[in-house]
Amino acid sequence: MMNLDKLLRDNIRNLRPYSSARDEFSGEAMVFLDANENPFNQPYNRYPDPLQRELKEKIAGLKNCNVDQIFLGNGSDEPIDLLFRAFCEPGQDNMVTIDPTYGMYQVAADINNIEIRKVKLKEDYSFVAEELLARADERTKLVFVCSPNNPTANLLDKAEILKLIYGFDGLVVVDEAYIDFAPGASLLPELGQHENLIILQTFSKAWGMAGIRLGMAFASPEIIRILNKIKYPYNINILTQQKALELLELEEEKNKWVELLIEERQKLANSLEKFPFVVKVFPSDANFLLVKMHDARGIYEYLVENGIIVRDRSKVVLCEDSLRITVGSPEENAILIEKLNDLI
Template identity: 45%
Template structure:
């Protein structure tokens, strides 16, 4: 990796942009009267939320072992993906690089922002070819590389992930939406080593807070300041912030839920392997399996007929359906339905 200078990567108009700053959130008051933001004086949610999310960042700082100024909070990881592309990629000029198959929203937000999408095709084991990676990056010079690990929809983690961070001359975003289900270490511990690294995590999966729509980005203070400059002033609402703050204080409950999910994954794996219509179950470090069926259309139709919603990945991944672990009752219903396929 060449010497990293963020100013050489950030869009010129973004470098010159001044962030929206809330005077209220940047100062401490003992007994304030708020007449500055044209809010109603009445109602339960009449005040704007903290635009800086100070309390949550302080809690995450202790939880992750990094400084609060290395954390940005978003309206789900989706908002953060969008902001990263907006910060670094010139519309109609720059491109992003992403694994194929992987989380579709990387490409979606790139296209919305007028950027090209370079695809790095995975091999038959859903792994990246290092030679192909080096060839693609040297020829196309993408600005941002999205690495989903564990990967959605394949379930496997990226092997030797540091190689890709070290050999990419741009911003590397490691999306760890499913990291809590994996025994792999988070890339957050590499932030001090790689100034071009951004790690995304979410409260939607292991934390069981998908409805709150809260995600977090971890990076250098310089990159986080850039993200905070271009985000919407009050991008995370008060209800979501309060629920996430409560959840962070109930880490034992979250850890038990993770154990329960992994137990269901183990049960589901065993039961799926006993079904004659199942051709292959791919290894997973997440809370879902990518399952290959002998007759995928018939399997998917039978599940849908019984109001069991799964994610059909065929024909892009031939014969495959992505199935996440539910409760034991839900998982039994899944297996019993699949048993009825003639």
């Protein structure tokens, strides 16, 4: 059994959290004189709900989970940072992750002065749980895996992820930012079975809400309480909460977007494979393709000159000479292919 209290930093365990006016009273009233707010310019004069109750109720219905299993952050980067701040003692503890993967794990670890131990993926971008577990020691508090992984685009083997969860005494964080493009693969339905599992998801990809910066962490109520304890009081502003509630009514449209993007992903892969300078288009379970090319940097610069921006991942381990190409609209994908045709 995981001992969550033992994993916590001493100062976090003993922390007396800030109590805001909206923590001490929630609900409706005739007159609010408790938070030193300007009485004019409603509703923007009022502090937002610090626990985003209405929004979490909506998300709980969509995700088929409980409200007390949800943490909402300013993007997924906020819960990533908070996990380091809650559980990792700077200069002493460490975390383990795969390589390559999402770069913010490294950045958040570095900011918090936490050693990061990387385990290189196999040539097919798979991983072996035992290799990650072998890198862990008594000071390892967190293991991060991203599935589907960024920038390799592949869904990781669920059986190997479960080996991590069962074999590690600390917290296993599974980042599912791209899970909507790999249907049926989320671990969220099994959240209640694993007390050391934390799942990250986002509204930036499938839902088209990258601009409002709203990320989700799902975990046991005990872990969620810790994240709420150390977050800034009003981390999700009223505009983001309102817009998210509005856009979450468009689930049917979101599903159509996902279906279209999956179709376009395959069409784009088929088109790219025909170019003589393309070495390989890697299989994708995400909304992007990793494409190995001859002279990837030169092609990147050519596309930039023509107003098309992709991501050069050539300096990333196991991604040498590769571009990461987001699947765009049919019109955007057609423009990309047209410009690449001019190189032949």
